[in-house]
Amino acid sequence: MNQWGERFRVSIFGESHGAGIGIVIDGIPSGTKLDLDKIAFRMKRRAPGRNTLSTQRREADEVKILSGFYNGMTTGTPLCGVIFNTDTRSRDYTPELLRPGHADFTALCKYGESRDFRGGGHFSGRITAPLVFAGAVAQQILSERGIEVGAHIYSIENVFDTPFDMAGVDKKTLNELLYKEFPVIDDSKGREMSAVIEKYKSEKNSVGGTVECAVCGISPGVGSPFFGSVESRISSMMFSVPAVKGIEFGLGFRFAETDGKYANDEFYTDGQKIMTYTNHNGGINGGITNGMPIVFRTALKPTPSIASEQRTVDISKMENTKIEIKGRHDPCIVHRAVPVIEAAAAIAILDMIL
Secondary structure (H helix, E strand, O other): OOEEOOOOEEEEEEOOOOOEEEEEEEOOOOOOEOOHHHHHHHHHHHOOOOOOOOOOOOOOOOOEEEEOEEOOEEOOOOEEEEEEOOOOOHHHOOOOEOOOOOOHHHHHHHHHHHOOOHHHHHHOHHHHHHHHHHHHHHHHHHHHOOOEEEEEEEEEOOEEOOOOOOOOOOHHHHHHHHOOOOOOOOHHHHHHHHHHHHHHHHOOOOOOEEEEEEEEOOOOOOEOOHHHOHHHHHHHHHOOOOOEEEEEEOOHHHHHHOOHHHHOOOEEEOOOOEEEOOOOOOOEEOOEEOOOOEEEEEEEOOOOOOOOOEEEEEOOOOEEEEEOOOOOOOOOOHHHHHHHHHHHHHHHHHHHHO
């Protein structure tokens, strides 16, 4: 089922080359003011065709709200937003040749011949646009409660940006990243990353990377142990983003290389609040927020659609063959994934605090 959430519930629909894509959001308190200009701004951050580093498919990604919104405020009933597809080119796709790295084969196994294969159908990264809409709504509600979510490109291949100061990342840093077309902390590293992407594009190939995300202003005590842990809830949403293949919180896999004295975050107080000197655990202990910033990183795989020749199977003949994927595709989706990761995090956090 394409539904997620307990209190802030979302359900996505549509296909990459269908009439449109969209999302239904339930659980938004009535009377919530929504700034549609801010939503449009966040949608443009993910939209395709903005520069040479992205697919040249051009979609405005303008959201038409069909229900749950009146006179600038939510009504309390389900909020439905639709994005109509305007620049599809389905002739680039064929159902007979399985594209390596895609969901073509698994979709065939689950849905049979009736699946929509055009542009990946419902499995396409294009379906993340409605998630950004839902995330933009969630971010406005969170902001009213003093919580901000922001992210940056942490790495492209082996080029790394300056990491967040996990104990000191603040809302000002997140806001500065929000207005960067290529969201990195160190712009010189951003130029190096862009060069890497251009290199792979010229070679008819693609490249992956990581996104680092932070949640600032969240109170201690959010979440539940074990199955309802903050890590579990955030991770569940992150793996709803098609290209995400890994996630780590705080030091993450580096915990395996250190000792307990270093890994532990020692406490201190300013007389009113309890905080930690370091934030190696990414703001979470026992599955529950401790009041420090939540910090995590996601790994995104290279775009599977590449123009280089690859081996595959022709399912109409059940014969081995080769394929050169046609169409308009991103040589790297990491920079466009930043607002998607932010949106997914905002949805998960809001679901936990409502």
